[in-house]
Amino acid sequence: MTSEFTTISRPSLTAGHAAGPRGCAGAEQAARLLPAGELADPADPEWRALARTWEDLAPDDYMADGGRYRRRRYAAFRLTGEDCVRLPHRPHFQERSHNSLNGGVERWFAPMDEHLANAPLFRALVARTAALIAPSDGSAVQDWLIEAHQFRIEATSDEPGLPTPEGMHRDGRDAVLILYMGGQGFTGGVTRVEDAAGALLLTHRLQHPGEALLLDDLLARHGTSPVEATTGRGWRDTLVLTFAALPGGPVGSRDGE
Numbered sequence: 001m002t003s004e005f006t007t008i009s010r011p012s013l014t015a016g017h018a019a020g021p022r023g024c025a026g027a028e029q030a031a032r033l034l035p036a037g038e039l040a041d042p043a044d045p046e047w048r049a050l051a052r053t054w055e056d057l058a059p060d061d062y063m064a065d066g067g068r069y070r071r072r073r074y075a076a077f078r079l080t081g082e083d084c085v086r087l088p089h090r091p092h093f094q095e096r097s098h099n100s101l102n103g104g105v106e107r108w109f110a111p112m113d114e115h116l117a118n119a120p121l122f123r124a125l126v127a128r129t130a131a132l133i134a135p136s137d138g139s140a141v142q143d144w145l146i147e148a149h150q151f152r153i154e155a156t157s158d159e160p161g162l163p164t165p166e167g168m169h170r171d172g173r174d175a176v177l178i179l180y181m182g183g184q185g186f187t188g189g190v191t192r193v194e195d196a197a198g199a200l201l202l203t204h205r206l207q208h209p210g211e212a213l214l215l216d217d218l219l220a221r222h223g224t225s226p227v228e229a230t231t232g233r234g235w236r237d238t239l240v241l242t243f244a245a246l247p248g249g250p251v252g253s254r255d256g257e
Contacts, residue, residue, distance in 0.1 A: 029216065030193070030195060030201055030215065030216045030219035030220040031193040031201050031202045031213065031214070031215050031216070031220055031222075032132075032213070032214045032215075033202070033204060033211075033212075033213060034211065034212040034213070034214055035208075035210075035211060036208045036209060036210030036211045037210055038210075038212075039125055039128050039129065039179065039210065039212055040121060040124070040125060040210050041210065042208075042209040042210040044121070046119070046120070046121045047121060047209070047210070049119075050116065050119060050121055050122060050181075051181050051182050051209070051237070053113055053115075053116045053150070054150060054152055054181055054182070054237040056113070057071035057072055057073050057110070057150055057151075057152050058071060058072070058073060058109070058110035059071055060072050060109070069153060069154050069155065069159065069160070069161035069162060069227075070151065070152070070153055070154070070161065070162075071151070071152040071154065072109055072110070072149055072150055072151050072152070073109060073110050073111060073112045073113070073149075073150045074092055074109035074110070074111065074112060074147070074148065074149055074150075075087075075089070075111060075112035075117050075147075075148045076089075076090055076145065076146065076147050076148070077117075077126065077145075077146040077147075077148065078143070078144070078145060078146070078246075079126060079127075079130055079142070079143070079144040079146055080142075080143045080144075081142070082127065084123055084126055084127070084146075086117050089111045091107055091108050092107045092108075092109055092147070112148060112150060116150075117148075122148075125179070125239070125241070126146060126148075126241065129175075129177050129214070129241055129243070130142060130144060130146075130243065132214060133174070133175045133214070133243060142245060143245065143246040143247075144243050144244065144245060144246065145243075145244040145246055146241060146242065146243055146244075147173075147241070147242045147244075148239065148240070148241055149239070149240040149241075149242075150237075150239055151163070151237065151238045151239075151240060152235050152236070152237050153189075153227045153235060153236045153238075154227075154233065154234070154235045155186055155226075155227045155228055155229040155233070155234045155235070156229050156232065156233050156234075157229050157231075157232055157233075160188070160226040160227060160228045160229075161186075161226065161227040161235075161236070162226050162227075163189060163224035163225075163226075163227060163236065163238075164222070164223045164224045167223055168192070168194060168221045168222065168223040169221055169222070169223065170217050170218075170220075170221050170222075171217050171242050172217070173217045173242040173243060173244045174216075174217055174218065174243050174244055174245050175214065175215065175216060175217055175242070175243040176214070176215045176217050176222070176240065176241070176242050176243075177212055177213070177214050177215075177239075177240065177241040177242075177243075178191065178206065178212060178213045178215070178222075178238055178239075178240055179210070179211075179212040179238060179239040179240070179241070180206035180207065180208065180209060180210070180211045180212065180236075180237075180238055181209060181237040181238060181239055182209045182237050183207075183234070183235055183236040183237055184234060184235060185229055185230050185231045185232075185233060185234030185235070186227045186228060186229055186230060186234030186235065186236055187227075187228050187230055187234075188205075188225045188226050188227045188228045189205055189206065189207075189224055189225060189226075189227045189236050190203055190204070190205045190224065190225045191203065191204055191205070191206065191213060191222060191223070191224045191225075192222065192223055192224070192225070193213070193215060193220050193221070193222045194220065194221050194222075195219060195220060195221075196219065196220075196221070201220060206238070217242075
């Protein structure tokens with residue numbers, strides 16, 4: 001981010017800020033599949049109310065490829081311990097080194113609805129994800145900059161939708177959660193995760209509401225294949241949460257999605 005937000009350097013996962021997604025005994029885990037129900041129960045009426053907010057996303061007007069296949073809303077939060085505070089609306093910014101297609105410009109996306117941002121289930125999703133990436137020894141209260149992105153990728157019989165038009169990439173954060181909210185009438189949408197050397201770590205198609213991928217963004221790159229409509233129109237809905245560990249002091253800006 002630029003403007004009134006001060007740039008801060010990236011803290012390392014190995015420098016005591018975060019241990020990364022856990023699950024492999026004695027080692028950091030670069031990618032972890034979370035089954036439906038681990039973060040939230042999709043049968044819960046509150047989940048269904050949350051998912052309905054994806055019907056009111058705004059067009060993404062910053063697509064450098066001219067595509068009209070992506071809708072989204074955005075919000076930023078600071079989480080310190082159990083205290084989660086929404087930050088004033090701000091632009092999303094990525095360096096071109098992280099996003100060769102849409103990087104290098106401030107993107108003022110439509111804000112996330114206040115009701116959703118304050119919903120107990122949304123706040124629980126944030127807290128549960130933070131608990132998964134907290135230091136395993138519980139040595140410190142974590143101070144996180146969290147960015148929340150609601151995405152709907154649309155496809156028609158004439159045009160596929162691209163979940164990651166920038167290709168394989170890192171988001172410039174410490175951890176990334178990709179939570180599948182639902183979808184209809186599409187094929188594709190397979191996520192590939194690689195290590196820094198390009199070796200395949202995981203391929204998976206999120207297809208059950210509540211299912212998620214949790215990624216260590218310092219150890220892995222990811223990308224998702226095009227979404228293609230099986231009928232006249234299809235769509236894929238996800239909630240993406242990115243976590244950047246703050247070293248202290250005022251919340252600053254970070255490059256990356």
